[in-house]
Amino acid sequence: MNKPVILCVDDERIILSSLKSQLVQTLGEEYRIEVAESGEEALEIIEELIEQKQELPLIIADQIMGGMYGDELLARAKKILPDTLSIMLTGQATAESVGEAVNKASLFRYISKPWNEDDLTLTIRSAICHYKDQRELKRHECHQEILNQVLQLALAPMPFEDRITQSLAVILSTECFRSLNKGSIYISDREHEDLVVVSQINRGIAPDNQGDFDTNDKQIRLIRTPASSDTAALTYYRAPIILSNKIFGFLYIYVDNRHQQNIQTTGFISSICHTLAGMLRLAQYNLALEKHNTVLEELVDQRTSQLNQALRKQEQLNDILLEANQKLEYYATTDELTGLMNRRSFFNRADQEAARAHRYGRNAMMIMLDVDFFKEVNDSHGHHIGDKLLAKVAQVIKANIREHDILGRVGGEEFAIVMPETDLKEAHEICERVRLAVSETNIEVEGTAVCVSISIGMSEIRRDELSIGNAMIRADQALYSAKHKGRNLISVN
Numbered sequence: 423m424n425k426p427v428i429l430c431v432d433d434e435r436i437i438l439s440s441l442k443s444q445l446v447q448t449l450g451e452e453y454r455i456e457v458a459e460s461g462e463e464a465l466e467i468i469e470e471l472i473e474q475k476q477e478l479p480l481i482i483a484d485q486i487m488g489g490m491y492g493d494e495l496l497a498r499a500k501k502i503l504p505d506t507l508s509i510m511l512t513g514q515a516t517a518e519s520v521g522e523a524v525n526k527a528s529l530f531r532y533i534s535k536p537w538n539e540d541d542l543t544l545t546i547r548s549a550i551c552h553y554k555d556q557r558e559l560k561r562h563e564c565h566q567e568i569l570n571q572v573l574q575l576a577l578a579p580m581p582f583e584d585r586i587t588q589s590l591a592v593i594l595s596t597e598c599f600r601s602l603n604k605g606s607i608y609i610s611d612r613e614h615e616d617l618v619v620v621s622q623i624n625r626g627i628a629p630d631n632q633g634d635f636d637t638n639d640k641q642i643r644l645i646r647t648p649a650s651s652d653t654a655a656l657t658y659y660r661a662p663i664i665l666s667n668k669i670f671g672f673l674y675i676y677v678d679n680r681h682q683q684n685i686q687t688t689g690f691i692s693s694i695c696h697t698l699a700g701m702l703r704l705a706q707y708n709l710a711l712e713k714h715n716t717v718l719e720e721l722v723d724q725r726t727s728q729l730n731q732a733l734r735k736q737e738q739l740n741d742i743l744l745e746a747n748q749k750l751e752y753y754a755t756t757d758e759l760t761g762l763m764n765r766r767s768f769f770n771r772a773d774q775e776a777a778r779a780h781r782y783g784r785n786a787m788m789i790m791l792d793v794d795f796f797k798e799v800n801d802s803h804g805h806h807i808g809d810k811l812l813a814k815v816a817q818v819i820k821a822n823i824r825e826h827d828i829l830g831r832v833g834g835e836e837f838a839i840v841m842p843e844t845d846l847k848e849a850h851e852i853c854e855r856v857r858l859a860v861s862e863t864n865i866e867v868e869g870t871a872v873c874v875s876i877s878i879g880m881s882e883i884r885r886d887e888l889s890i891g892n893a894m895i896r897a898d899q900a901l902y903s904a905k906h907k908g909r910n911l912i913s914v915n
Contacts, residue, residue, distance in 0.1 A: 424680065425454040426477040428546070431464045431495065432457075432484040432511075437535070441482065441511070448543050453479075461490025461498075468499060475601070478506050479553040480530075480546065485512035500528060505556060507549045511537060532895075540797060541902070548833035552765055558686070559766065561597070562750045565690040568596050569743060572697050577736075582705035587621045589701070593675065593694055594623055598687060602676045609663065609671035609702060626676055640664060642691055644683040655679055661691045665699045673698065693746060700739045707732045757831040759809055760816035768830025772840040773889045775828060779842065786883040787849040788893035789839040790901040791819065791856070794875045794909040796835040803870055811872055814865045822859045823852060838897075840890065846882060846914065853878045853912050861910055875910035877901055 428445060432438040438457050445455045456471075458464035464483070471478050481499055485492035496508040507530040530549045533542060571592045575585045586607055594603050606626035642661045649655040657679045663671035673695055711725050755767035763771065772788075779786040793799075793815055800808040812835060819837060820829055828840040841849050861875040879901030883893040896915040904913035 424474075424476060425452065426479050427454045427456050427471055429464060429467060429478060429481045430455065430457045430483075431459075431461065431481065431487070431492070433459050433487040434484075435459065437484075444539055444542070445546070449546065460487060461492070461495035464495055465498065465502075468502060472502070478503055480549050481506060481508045482511050482546070483508065485510055496529065505553065505560075507553050509533060509545060509549060511535065511542075531898075541905070544797065544834060548836060551834055555764065555766070559754055561686060562753060564597055565686070565693075566747065566750055568592055568690075569693055569697065569746070572694060573739070573743065576697055576701040576704065582701070582708070583621070585701060585705075586698075589698065590621050590623055593673075596690070598681065599675055599677060601678055604676040605658075606674045607663075607671065607698070608674075626674055638669070640669065642688050642695075644677075644681075646679070657681060659691055661695050663695050663698050663702065665702055670702060671698070693742070696739060696742060700736055703732055703735055760813050760831050762816055762820070762837070763828070763830035765830065765832045768828065768832060768838060769890070771828050771830075772838070775840050775842050776883050776890050776893070777888050779883060780885055780888050783885055784843055785845045787839075787841040787844045787846065788881045788883050788890055788897045789841065789849065789853060790879040790894065790897040791837040791839070791876050792901055792905070793835040794877055794905075796874070799872060799874065803872065807868065807870060807872070810868065811865060811874065814863075815860060815874065815876070818859050818863055818865075819856055822856045827852075838894070840883070846880070849880060850912065850914070853880060857910065857912060877904040877909045878912045879904055879915065880912065881915040 430441050442455050442457050456467055458467055483492040483495055492510055509530055510532045512535055531545050572589050575589050590605060590607050594605050604624040604626040606622040608620055640662050644659055647656045658674050658676040661673040662669045707729050757764040799811055830838055832838045857876060857878055865872050879897045881893050881896035881900060900913040900915035904911040
C-alpha cells in the first residue's frame with residue numbers, strides 16, 4: 423500500500439536536505455517524503471501525485487524562494503487540493519505574506535527558522551491529525567448523504583428493479599468505491615419466484631454468487647481473489663441483504679486492491695443493506711397487493727394491514743437513520759479521546775463568542791495550553807498510556823475552569839480555552855489554578871504514575887476582532903515563549 427506523501431519545498435539544498443532527513447527519521451515509516459527546490463517544481467510533483475491517486479496530507483514550504491514565493495505556492499496548491507494542509511517554514515516572511523498564506527491557503531501553522539526539531543515534529547503531527555479528522559468528517563457526511571439518497575429511492579414511485587439499479591449507482595458514487603465504479607446486487611425472493619433481480623454496473627459479477635444463497639454467512643466480508651492466467655486479482659465486499667433473519671440477497675462492491683477494510687466503511691455498508699432490505703420488504707408487499715387486487719374486500723383489508731406493517735418497518739428504519747445522524751453529530755463535534763469539543767467545533771463556538779464580545783464591547787481572553795514533554799511520555803510508556811494521560815489532563819483542566827468557559831482539544835496534546843467576560847488579571851488567576859492543578863496531580867494510568875506539567879500562552883481577543891484567528895496566533899506565540907523559557911509557565915502576548 424502506497425504511503426501518504428509529505429512535500430517539502432525550499433530553494434536552499436542544505437536546508438531541504440536537513441528537513442527531509444529529520445522527517446524521514448521521525449515519520450518515514452508512515453509517510454513518503456518528497457522534496458522540491460522551487461514552487462514550480464512543487465506544482466509539477468503535485469500534478470504527478472494526483473495522476474497517481476496519491477494522498478498528500480501536508481506541504482511544508484519556505485516563503486522567500488527564487489521565482490514563486492511560498493504564499494503563492496500554498497494558495498495555488500489549496501485550489502488544487504482543498505484538503506491538503508500547509509506549514510510555512512521560513513526566517514524572512516513578512517506579516518503580510520503570512521497573512522496571505524493564512525487567508526488564501528488556510529495556513530495551518532507558521533514556524534520560524536532555525537526550527538526546533540521537537541516543535542516541528544509536534545506541529546506536523548498536529549497538522550496530520552487535523553487532516554485525518556477533516557477527512558473522517560467528510561467521509562461521515564458523504565455516507566450520510568448516500569444513505570439519504572438510497573432511502574429516498576426506497577420510497578420513490580417507480581418499479582422495484584429501477585429503484586435497485588439507481589440505488590446501486592448511488593452507492594458506487596461513494597468516494598471509496600467510485601474509482602472502480604463496479605458492483606452488483608443480487609436478490610432472490612423465494613416466496614415470489616417472479617421477483618428475481620440482478621443489477622450490475624461495469625460487469626460487477628461476483629464469483630460463485632449463486633452458491634452464496636445457500637450459506638448462512640451473515641457477515642460483511644472483504645474478499646480478495648488472487649490473479650490467475652485468465653483473470654486479474656479482485657477485491658470486493660460481499661454484504662448480505664437480510665430480511666426476517668434470512669439472506670434474500672447480496673450486495674457486491676468492487677474496490678481497489680490496495681483498499682483496507684475499516685469499521686466506518688463496514689458500518690456504512692451495513693446501513694445500506696438495511697435500507698435495501700426495507701426496499702425489498704416494500705416491494706414484496708406491493709407485489710402482493712397487485713396480485714390480489716381482485717380478491718374479496720376482506721382480503722384487501724388484510725393486505726392493507728400488511729402494508730401498514732411495512733410502513734411501521736420503514737419507521738424503524740427511519741429511527742435507525744436518526745440514530746446514525748445523532749452519532750455523526752457527536753463524532754463531528756466531539757474529540758473522542760478526551761470528550762472535549764474537537765477543533766472544528768471549538769472554532770465555531772469560539773468565533774461566535776469573539777463576535778459577541780465585539781458586538782457588545784466585552785472582554786474576552788484566548789488561552790493556548792500544551793502538555794510539556796508529551797513525546798517523552800509516549801516514548802517511555804507507549805502511546806496508549808499517552809492517550810489516557812491526555813484524557814486525564816483534559817479532566818483536570820475542565821474541573822479548574824468555569825462552566826461558561828469554552829474548552830476544546832485543537833491538536834495532539836494541545837488544548838485551547840476562550841474565556842468570555844474576562845480580563846487579563848482574572849484569566850491569569852484561572853490559568854495559574856489550572857497550571858498548578860495539573861503539575862500537582864499525580865496521574866495514575868493503568869498502574870503507572872505519570873507527572874506532567876503544561877505550558878500556557880495567553881492573549882486578549884481584541885474588541886475589533888470578529889474571530890479568534892489572530893488572537894490564537896498571538897496566544898500560540900506566547901505559548902512558544904513559555905516553552906522556550908523552561909515550560910510549566912504562563913506567558914502573555
